[in-house]
Amino acid sequence: PQPIHLSDYRPPAHRVTRTELTFDLDPGATRVKARLHLERHPEREAGEPLWLDGESLVLKSIAIDGQALDADEYEQSDNGLRVHRVPEQFILDTEVEIAPSENTALEGLYQSGGMYCTQCEAEGFRRITFYPDRPDVMATFTTTVIGGRDQEPVLLSNGNPVERGELPNGRHFVTWQDPHPKPCYLFALVAGDLKKVEDHFTTMSGREVTLQIWVEEENLGKTEHAMESLKRSMRWDEEAYGREYDLDLFMIVAVNDFNMGAMENKGLNIFNSAAVLTHPQTATDATFQRVEGIVAHEYFHNWSGNRVTCRDWFQLSLKEGFTVFRDQSFSADVNSAPVKRIEEVSFFRTAQFAEDAGPTAHPVRPDQYIEIGNFYTLTIYEKGAEIVRMLCNLVGEEKFREGSDLYFSRFDGQAVTIEDFVTCMAEVSGLDLTQFMHWYRQAGTPEIDAFGEYDYANGQYRLLLRQRTPATPGQSDKVPLHIPVRLGLVGTKSGRDLPLTLDGESLGTDAVVHLREQEQEFLFTDVDEAPIPSLLRGFSAPVKLAFPYSREDLAFLLANDSDGFNRWDAGQRLTLLALDDLIAAHRNGVEKVMDSRVVDAFRVLLEEDTNDKAVLAEMLTLPSEAYIAEQQPLVDVDAIHAAREFVRQSLARELRDELLAVYRANQSDAAYEPTPEQIGQRALKNVALSYLMSIEDEEGVEAAKAQFDADHNMTDVRHALTLLVHSSRADIADPALKAFGQKWANDTLVMDQWFSLQVTRPQPDALERVRYLMQHPAFSLKNPNKVRALIGAFAGQNRINFHRLDGEGYRLLADVVIELNRLNPEIAARIITPLTRWQRFDEQRQDLMKAELERIRQEDLSPNLYEVVTKALA
Ligand code: B3K
Ligand code: ZN
Numbered sequence: 057p058q059p060i061h062l063s064d065y066r067p068p069a070h071r072v073t074r075t076e077l078t079f080d081l082d083p084g085a086t087r088v089k090a091r092l093h094l095e096r097h098p099e100r101e102a103g104e105p106l107w108l109d110g111e112s113l114v115l116k117s118i119a120i121d122g123q124a125l126d127a128d129e130y131e132q133s134d135n136g137l138r139v140h141r142v143p144e145q146f147i148l149d150t151e152v153e154i155a156p157s158e159n160t161a162l163e164g165l166y167q168s169g170g171m172y173c174t175q176c177e178a179e180g181f182r183r184i185t186f187y188p189d190r191p192d193v194m195a196t197f198t199t200t201v202i203g204g205r206d207q208e209p210v211l212l213s214n215g216n217p218v219e220r221g222e223l224p225n226g227r228h229f230v231t232w233q234d235p236h237p238k239p240c241y242l243f244a245l246v247a248g249d250l251k252k253v254e255d256h257f258t259t260m261s262g263r264e265v266t267l268q269i270w271v272e273e274e275n276l277g278k279t280e281h282a283m284e285s286l287k288r289s290m291r292w293d294e295e296a297y298g299r300e301y302d303l304d305l306f307m308i309v310a311v312n313d314f315n316m317g318a319m320e321n322k323g324l325n326i327f328n329s330a331a332v333l334t335h336p337q338t339a340t341d342a343t344f345q346r347v348e349g350i351v352a353h354e355y356f357h358n359w360s361g362n363r364v365t366c367r368d369w370f371q372l373s374l375k376e377g378f379t380v381f382r383d384q385s386f387s388a389d390v391n392s393a394p395v396k397r398i399e400e401v402s403f404f405r406t407a408q409f410a411e412d413a414g415p416t417a418h419p420v421r422p423d424q425y426i427e428i429g430n431f432y433t434l435t436i437y438e439k440g441a442e443i444v445r446m447l448c449n450l451v452g453e454e455k456f457r458e459g460s461d462l463y464f465s466r467f468d469g470q471a472v473t474i475e476d477f478v479t480c481m482a483e484v485s486g487l488d489l490t491q492f493m494h495w496y497r498q499a500g501t502p503e504i505d506a507f508g509e510y511d512y513a514n515g516q517y518r519l520l521l522r523q524r525t526p527a528t529p530g531q532s533d534k535v536p537l538h539i540p541v542r543l544g545l546v547g548t549k550s551g552r553d554l555p556l557t558l559d560g561e562s563l564g565t566d567a568v569v570h571l572r573e574q575e576q577e578f579l580f581t582d583v584d585e586a587p588i589p590s591l592l593r594g595f596s597a598p599v600k601l602a603f604p605y606s607r608e609d610l611a612f613l614l615a616n617d618s619d620g621f622n623r624w625d626a627g628q629r630l631t632l633l634a635l636d637d638l639i640a641a642h643r644n645g646v647e648k649v650m651d652s653r654v655v656d657a658f659r660v661l662l663e664e665d666t667n668d669k670a671v672l673a674e675m676l677t678l679p680s681e682a683y684i685a686e687q688q689p690l691v692d693v694d695a696i697h698a699a700r701e702f703v704r705q706s707l708a709r710e711l712r713d714e715l716l717a718v719y720r721a722n723q724s725d726a727a728y729e730p731t732p733e734q735i736g737q738r739a740l741k742n743v744a745l746s747y748l749m750s751i752e753d754e755e756g757v758e759a760a761k762a763q764f765d766a767d768h769n770m771t772d773v774r775h776a777l778t779l780l781v782h783s784s785r786a787d788i789a790d791p792a793l794k795a796f797g798q799k800w801a802n803d804t805l806v807m808d809q810w811f812s813l814q815v816t817r818p819q820p821d822a823l824e825r826v827r828y829l830m831q832h833p834a835f836s837l838k839n840p841n842k843v844r845a846l847i848g849a850f851a852g853q854n855r856i857n858f859h860r861l862d863g864e865g866y867r868l869l870a871d872v873v874i875e876l877n878r879l880n881p882e883i884a885a886r887i888i889t890p891l892t893r894w895q896r897f898d899e900q901r902q903d904l905m906k907a908e909l910e911r912i913r914q915e916d917l918s919p920n921l922y923e924v925v926t927k928a929l930a
Pocket of ligand 2: 353357375376379
């Protein structure tokens with residue numbers, strides 16, 4: 057496979073203005089008729105051949121303006137069809153046959169359970185019919201779907217239903233019309249025996265919109281939260297961005313087999329059932345919040361993605377980064393904002409930093425790719441969102457809104473670029489964003505080294521910032537970035553933010569300084585007491601910032617920083633320093649000693665009377681093994697695990713009574729609600745229980761068992777069961793696990809949780825459990841959720857067992873990847889990730905991991921895996 061380059065972009069030779077499709081559904085032989093109204097692109101010369109993408113299609117007929125083409129008038133290949141000569145303007149008719157029942161890649165038209173559904177982004181439409189499958193070709197769609205009256209009573213597509221009727225042989229049809237021109241990646245079709253829940257929304261201009269969520273009958277009771285989230289999102293987008301919905305009907309469909317979370321098809325969003333269905337008895341708080349965020353994300357795409365779309369797939373972050381930023385802002389508004397930010401950043405610094413430091417590192421706007429399906433990454437999504445957040449902070453909220461209004465009005469109905477977006481922000485604010493654009497071009501996480509010095513005599517604080525972006529594959533030289541650093545100076549006497557005066561200008565007590573040079577000095581004057589700097593507040597830029605804080609400094613910031621995010625971060629930094637010592641002690645075989653400063657800091661937290669329990673729960677949570685590993689030059693899996701366990705157990709022993717008190721004080725019989733208050737309270741209670749269970753405290757074990765038996769809600773039940781299964785108390789855990797498995801045997805989403813919590817246990821039998829559970833009747837390699845729940849959870853979260861020194865963890869993952877290469881290349885190329893990160897491990901593990909990558913390379917690889925494996929072995 058050959059890479060595609062951004063620099064080769066040209067508009068298409070022909071564009072489609074109208075697309076008319078007819079689907080005659082059949083599992084093994086669906087017929088698709090396409091009538092395309094085509095014309096030459098005004099920027100391209102006359103006489104160029106017509107190119108249509110197409111994969112795995114059996115061509116039955118082809119005609120131009122009613123004339124069937126002779127065999128020498130066109131040429132068909134593996135990836136498409138070329139018609140040598142076409143008129144300036146013409147109608148193309150084709151008919152193809154496809155086999156949805158054989159489609160295990162879950163791209164194009166496929167079957168999930170008994171129903172038909174589609175996934176076209178990025179390049180799935182070419183598996184449905186011959187078409188210029190690129191986002192800069194936008195057409196109106198009319199779609200007729202024919203199915204069995206009994207098997208497929210419900211036939212859905214984009215837009216509004218305009219006609220329906222009966223046909224011979226027990227068949228029927230519905231015709232749908234979507235008035236908004238769209239690229240084919242937003243096309244969708246769903247057919248099956250589905251039931252709906254309906255609601256209504258009145259838009260800001262007074263239009264009535266019908267809202268429908270379509271599910272299998274047994275899931276009708278699990279849609280309420282998604283519906284409420286949808287209505288909240290619609291209102292929020294009107295208020296925050298002035299964006300109104302533009303059709304009379306908005307549909308969401310839940311399907312069990314889906315590669316990603318969800319898809320923003322125009323008027324017909326298709327969701328992974330795991331990202332839309334909830335019920336207090338079956339879904340955890342985390343799932344409730346995830347559903348809210350994803351429903352919002354897909355809805356927000358209606359403007360940032362659908363009305364204004366991407367010119368080409370290199371611009372993917374134009375819609376994804378912006379839309380993630382929008383859904384993050386929404387979630388922060390309707391939940392606890394500081395907790396949201398802490399959650400986002402701790403995930404980002406663990407997973408995106410690792411991606412940016414690994415063999416598949418790429419810029420937020422890549423300049424080349426082999427398989428675009430590999431670029432739905434944390435970098436495109438989450439780092440893209442961080443860039444938009446920086447832009448918003450740079451221009452200010454008001455100008456940002458002005459800029460987004462300008463963007464939506466100027467480019468409505470068009471396929472555009474990242475420059476188009478940034479130019480709008482520059483225009484309304486008058487800021488020069490030229491240097492800022494490097495954020496989109498440069499891969500790798502910038503590192504800032506900061507140093508500070510207080511001059512008592514003159515009352516001045518000198519802050520030196522030095523930036524550096526490490527080399528990444530294909531990018532050895534980096535230029536300095538424009539980095540907004542939000543900061544405060546916290547007085548060591550007063551514990552307060554001191555007034556900031558920079559270059560004679562007074563900036564209040566919390567300000568943003570702009571780091572543009574490789575090295576830059578900031579001299580704050582009129583500083584009355586010695587300060588400790590609080591840097592990168594709110595994670596104002598996606599960078600690693602190092603400052604030589606002492607542990608006393610960090611304990612001080614943890615107690616005094618006015619920025620909630622940086623208070624949390626000070627606690628994390630303090631714990632990380634203690635962990636460093638313990639990791640070293642473990643490696644050197646020296647006795648481990650707990651740092652009393654950490655214990656004291658945690659004691660203060662536990663005794664604090666704070667309202668935001670969710671924030672407190674975050675502060676009490678230790679950095680994950682994955683994040684600790686991120687900080688180490690050489691990852692020692694066992695030492696990290698041992699050190700972290702040691703900290704957990706030491707804290708549990710020293711603070712046992714306080715933890716038990718917090719646990720008891722936060723128990724509640726109140727009916728389950730996914731409110732921020734209740735979620736915070738459960739989180740706090742469950743963190744306390746985790747500590748108690750780490751030492752298998754008798755009362756802790758009793759509490760976990762009682763919490764499981766009480767069966768109050770899935771958050772509490774799952775947490776208790778996980779702690780029991782991860783403990784040595786098989787006497788309690790085994791019967792509980794069995795009872796849980798039997799109770800939920802028919803609920804596929806709960807069974808996913810049952811799989812995950814078993815294979816993440818630290819005991820040495822975890823890997824054998826994975827192999828055993830792969831034979832379980834509820835498991836299937838064809839279902840992406842099951843693959844993630846079992847294999848993904850094991851390889852991603854059970855570090856000590858995945859990295860076993862006998863290499864069995866690696867072998868297991870490689871075996872699965874090889875099978876998935878045939879079944880579902882997109883999932884194969886994702887699930888392999890932990891194997892590609894061999895560079896930071898000891899030599900023995902490096903060799904084992906590379907050997908498995910080599911074994912995979914011997915296979916007949918899909919483009920997806922080919923790209924990832926070659927990069928990983930480069
Ligand atoms: N836009 C989709 C991505 C699906 C791509 C899968 N290859 C989901 C989202 O970001 O909303
Ligand atoms: Zn998206």
